[in-house]
Amino acid sequence: MTATPETLRAPLVVEFPFTRSLGPVQSAFLTGLRERTLLGVRTEAGRVLVPPVEYDPESAAELRDLVEVDATGTVTTWAWNPEPRPGQPLATPFAWVLVRLDGADTALLHALDAPGPDAVRTGMRVRVRWAPERHGAITDIACFEPYDGARRETPPRPHDGRFDEPVTGIVAPARLDYTYSPGRAQTRYLHALGERRTVGERCPSCAKVYVPPRGACPTCGVATTDRVEVGPRGTVTTFCIVNIKAKNAMNDAIEVPYVYAHIALDGAGLALHGRIAGIPYDQVRMGLRVEPVWSDDGRYPDHYRPSGEPDADYDTYKELL
Structure with missing residues (x-):
């Protein structure tokens, strides 16, 4: 009886740049960040959404009524991140927070620079810390930081969304790091490739040979154990x-x-x-x-x-x- 080879495990990185164009609402929002201006959009029901969206989530109506909100807000919920990963907003431990900016009815997700989880709580007041250099991206907000001031009761201010040299597109890097374990069937397949052989597995019901093998026939739902070199x-x-x-x-x-x-x-x-x-x-x-x-x-x-x-x-x- 042939021994089953040890199941493989290896780090795997999936990474690519995601390029997209922006409509008038997202363009105004990101251009506003570059200019240290926070914009939301008002819905038909009068709610202010930050970040703004182009269509009302309740009525699906097109939204274009931009308003400016304050750079201060309140934490609605949070989670502590003890081990920041490369590319995250801060290199030291921080809290992920949802912040309802003053004048907004929804919350914005970002990082809060705090000394530890004991310094974070729901309901705490925070304010935006702007990045020294801004280019029209969410990273123009470096993070949030604790703030002692009270909530301002002034209503959101109308904004026409016009800026010089508006941001019309973004390139967002996407990256996923994880450890991949291929399982019994694909472990055997990969070991065979190391011998310059291609080995699949035959379904005992429909006799179809799957390469790479999947361990089970997706059509018949039965295990595949009969190995076939192709x-x-x-x-x-x-x-x-x-x-x-x-x-x-x-x-x-x-x-x-x-x-x-x-x-x-x-x-x-x-x-x-x-x-x-x-x-x-x-x-x-x-x-x-x-x-x-x-x-x-x-x-x-x-x-x-x-x-x-x-x-x-x-x-x-x-x-x-």
């Missing part, structure tokens, strides 16, 4: 041309445009994703026969290239599209 060659079933700059797993830049494809490995019941290289991007086609090109360390296929075989007949892969 490939190494396969057929391109569908593909797309990519014009976004990227790097491969070895951190080498990939020349654009390039092609990502669904590849049905010989013997597999599903197509997997793979990059196609070794052929001009505009010559990649459905039915193209390909073979793996392994990474420098031999642990996984870095990409697939034409195998030199004749194209596969459509009827041989049409069920795998």
Whole structure:
């Protein structure tokens, strides 16, 4: 009986820049932060929402009635963060707080600079600490800090939302760090890749071979334990041309445009994703026969290239599209 290899665990980082354009309300809000001005929007019912939104959450009506609120407010709830992560507002322990700014009816999430959790409480008064350099982003608020002043009762002040050089778009970095454990089926799959073999698992009910294996058949709902070696060659079933700059797993830049494809490995019941290289991007086609090109360390296929075989007949892969 073959021993089950030790289940793998590894740190994994998913990171990308998220670019978006701004409508008139969000543009005014972020431009206002750059100018040390806090803007909200008034709903049909007269409530002031900070941060502002473009449509009324109750009536779905378009909202454009901007108002200015104060840079002071009240903590409505909080949670202590003892170990700040890279990219968070403060490098020292701080509290995440929801702050209802004076003049607003909703709360804004940000960081509170406090010496410890004993110094934070619901109902405490705080004020904005502005960043020394501001560019039109939520980070223009460096954090909140404790404030001894009472709540101002003056109503929100109307604002036309006009600024010189308004912010019209943002690039927000997104990053997720976690530890990934692939489980029994994919651990075996990854160990086999280290031997330059591709191994899937067959469903005992429908006989479909899943690569990578999932441990259970998503169609039949039964466990898959029968291991099946597939490939190494396969057929391109569908593909797309990519014009976004990227790097491969070895951190080498990939020349654009390039092609990502669904590849049905010989013997597999599903197509997997793979990059196609070794052929001009505009010559990649459905039915193209390909073979793996392994990474420098031999642990996984870095990409697939034409195998030199004749194209596969459509009827041989049409069920795998």
